[in-house]
Amino acid sequence: MTERDLLRANVLKRIQPSEEGLDYFAGLGKVQHYRKRDKLLVQGEVARFEAFIVSGCVRMYHSDARQHEHNMQFGFEDWRVCDLVSFYSGTPAHHSIEALEETTAILFTHDDIDNVLTRYPEFERYFRLLMQAAYLAGQERMIGALSQSAEQRYLELISRFPLLESRVAQHHIASYIGISPEALSRIKRAMIIRERTSLKS
Amino acid sequence: MTERDLLRANVLKRIQPSEEGLDYFAGLGKVQHYRKRDKLLVQGEVARFEAFIVSGCVRMYHSDARQHEHNMQFGFEDWRVCDLVSFYSGTPAHHSIEALEETTAILFTHDDIDNVLTRYPEFERYFRLLMQAAYLAGQERMIGALSQSAEQRYLELISRFPLLESRVAQHHIASYIGISPEALSRIKRAMIIRERTSLKS
DNA sequence: CGTCTATTTGAATGTACTCAAAAGCGGTGG
């Protein structure tokens, strides 16, 4: 039941619900296990659940008209991953979600969430705060994409999530910051060379 | 009192609050008038209010380290514009908001919103839905930025908001889609030439 | 060890940027 505890802790980071409400919510959802490369969601289908990652790591990505994949979000323990557009509006998802490692998640259907919101409206605040956090992250990312160089975006990303370097393939990071894997490779090399020459001088 | 009516209608598009709650909410906020080029918010200050645009038009933009401005959002009648990051977290805003025309807005402070949420928790849902809509829009935009050409982004933007072409300067649109004004000018010319030659053939 | 995938490197190409200048447009005052 340790998955459920992680979930409880996640709620308590944001709101102080009644014990009853928390129990109810923590009992919802379905624990699911995924192996590396399993898909939690396939682009074009409707997202029927929101995934709360208990352990492991996933990526959410969009595959464009030219079959190029663009990573939109990574998800580790204690993160929530979902194509919220699809989930809340019932339209086909613009994203796929794929496990990058062995991953355990708790899946919440729309009904689960409706149920808790109807019974314990205190959770409206929880979901609003989650939404807010997701929005803010997106906003920050957009600013970065518009006003920073690829190198700056890379440095900022890995300084904010040092996990990524060790757990995620480099081409996935390249995709996240919006450049080709070759470009990221070159950028890293340029950084190393710059560092060497500046140390010598 | 027509400003307030627009606000009521906006609420009713999303939730069915008690009459009491709606009256309370519709009475909140302060009507404010801005002239062209007036700033509703200056980057670096804390956003003390969320603006509900009653008439006119504004842009929210980020000014980067090189003093380049990047338009993040436009706002017309019946839209909400705010640096939500700053507003909800109390940190200095990463955006400025500027009136592009004579503009009337209703301004809601954080206290206003806290008050209505405390008294009428039904409004949690309203703000969650707003947040959701804002998030979804951001998500769509990010996908576009990563996977579409500048030309496609331009075409999609003006087909979605035909208002823009007539009411907003071209360089503001260029900034929104993330390219220089020169680049947009060239793209438009290329489109016209393509059209001419395809008509002739 | 061999296979599969990820990363690196190279070369040619493309797209958008910067800087600079010209042309277009709208409003104001003489």
Place this chain on the structure above:
DNA sequence: CCACCGCTTTTGAGTACATTCAAATAGACG
């Protein structure tokens, strides 16, 4: 009504950065 001013848009030329395609190298895993 015209001349001028300020601002936007257009055009040109040179440059920077990332892309694509292709090939070589390096790592991971069975």
